[in-house]
Amino acid sequence: MNSGATYPRGFKAAGIAAGFKASGKPDLALLLGDPGTTATGLFTTNAVAAAPVVLSRKHLAAGGGRGVLVNSGQANAATGSRGDDDAATAGAAAAAMLGLAPTNLLQCSTGVIGEPLHMDRLLGGLALVVDALSTHGGDEFAEAIMTTDTVAKQSAADAGAYRVGGAAKGVGMISPNLATMLAFVTTDAAVAQEHLHTLAHDHLAPHLNAISVDACESTNDTVLLFASGAVQGELLTPSTPQWDELAEAIRAVGASLASQLIHDGEGVTHVMLIDVTGADDEAHARALARAVADSPLVKTALFGLDPNPGRIVQALGAAGVPIDPARIDVWVGDSQLVHAGVIPPAYFTTERLRASAVAAMDGPEVSIRIGVGDGDGTARVLGGDLSYDYVRINGEYTT
């Protein structure tokens, strides 16, 4: 099936097993747009950025980026100048095979931090992955970028004559800040690089930044948006009906990938949809929502199906955002558990009140709505719970 990143016309993709993963599963992926494809990226703000992040930023700044090479197994972060050399060598070799200038091939790596790229396997796999490129390769691409992901994440949407597609990976060390894990979104519209960046910043970032598995921003987070222009037509520009339609489709793909990522988060059994309203501005709203999503006490309470409004109030108060405690309202599902900063005493004595909140938590997604005043700032953040499995996954294995 023609899905995910190859749903839009003008893209080929592939995923093959190069031997990075001991399991023998696919671990080297390639996505390539037709000549004329434009690209833009959003990257981790972690001060310790991985070598491929540094390289991809440079290529995009030079106006390049028709495709991306992705390896899963080593993150090529904290690898020093050797890591930079390895990334440059791998990129140049792959670009040469594809007949591209090196700047036209971006690069992403994901896996263990510090371990050098296994260059023999990477270089050995290049011919295979180039040969496998196909307009139907979206599934193979999405599978080969996975690390400890349990399911491949893809999405597609239509925008009039245009198509939008995408693939993403990531289950831990996920708390993006202006960028996110690895996500690749494609469209067959024709969009100039500067306008593509607007689309990525305004319509992908809000969704892909709004998820937190464990409050840990990775060294390798990268979001790439490619436009092939395979659908004939004018270059799309802002403030046109087609632009708005395309933006909406990009939003839909971003939201879908973000939701798939958080649901597959390490050990996640329930996802909180945290909506904050009434904050002074969006940044404050986001900080408040994120403080709740990142609180280990809220996360463990969610795992234990304990509404525990005190922990939500504690997290809001410690968010570092000026708020008036007397304006805080909190709902879990349809149950209001905090009224004007006060947890109703009846909550502690009336089983029915507690039971309806518990029932609202007992599903794959839990709505937590928070009002903090009458400002215009709103934000939604998606957070996972903290389960025994998170401890097992991260305590028992080196990742």
Next chain:
Amino acid sequence: MNSGATYPRGFKAAGIAAGFKASGKPDLALLLGDPGTTATGLFTTNAVAAAPVVLSRKHLAAGGGRGVLVNSGQANAATGSRGDDDAATAGAAAAAMLGLAPTNLLQCSTGVIGEPLHMDRLLGGLALVVDALSTHGGDEFAEAIMTTDTVAKQSAADAGAYRVGGAAKGVGMISPNLATMLAFVTTDAAVAQEHLHTLAHDHLAPHLNAISVDACESTNDTVLLFASGAVQGELLTPSTPQWDELAEAIRAVGASLASQLIHDGEGVTHVMLIDVTGADDEAHARALARAVADSPLVKTALFGLDPNPGRIVQALGAAGVPIDPARIDVWVGDSQLVHAGVIPPAYFTTERLRASAVAAMDGPEVSIRIGVGDGDGTARVLGGDLSYDYVRINGEYTT
């Protein structure tokens, strides 16, 4: 034995069972200094401060504070105006029994957020706890302030002719910021309130702020420092030999209580002593150390005895502090796992390198030393690991 808060002369303390705890254990505590006792406090910076925090701040601002009443069971936070009224009523009633002006009795509450104070039990227990006051009551006081603490925390130190003592409680929702859980430190030196504040700020705060169980700053954090002046002599003032000796003893008591708190943290099986050097200033050093202490990925790795230098580097990079990745050095025990920003490739291939770091982690305390440059900023933060028991404690019970 004359221990903890009553080790210094001029203090009486008591702890009795007022019925807050279903277990019937002591849950109402009182500490009182002789006439002339001065006091100062450091309080939570959580925007949602509990009613007793608001009340104690007010009393101290009015120059009051000869003693403190502490209940364990309800936190009296997110309780609105009812909570303020309850705190004022309880304080006034206790002060009247003791023949004190209301401003002379500070107040602390710890327990479930939102649940109203059980005023019948509190008022019913006042006569009992006042009657039980004793110069040997330190042990009872330290026991009655406990919530889910598994051991009472006390400390004592000498400073020439003076004595310093203290008690503290807290095992979860612990990530103090300018203040901490509940800690009570006493001395029999005579110190004016303004100078006492200097001692608390300069010598208690650095230790009691430097611990993090779960990155969650409580609504009730309070540190109180009392000076009875029971040792006859001049008022102590800064820049005298006696002052320095007293400050040193206060530091020792603060460090001991902080260490006891983190070792008893919820589910904590190993404690990290994270020392950062070479940062631009102390605030940066502290932010970097705290980012490592608070990282769920570092915490779970510690639980699993996995040195995982990549996770330490990730946490440093995401700390929000400007650092040069190429200046990062990290040691776990005596094993240097990051050299100038690079994890030596041998780490991944040489079992001996890894084994010695694992061995360094296999004890109750693990030294993690981090250099980030040649600045003057240094800081130490103590952090616990993240174990199955943390999830069990916080997922299976409402606290």
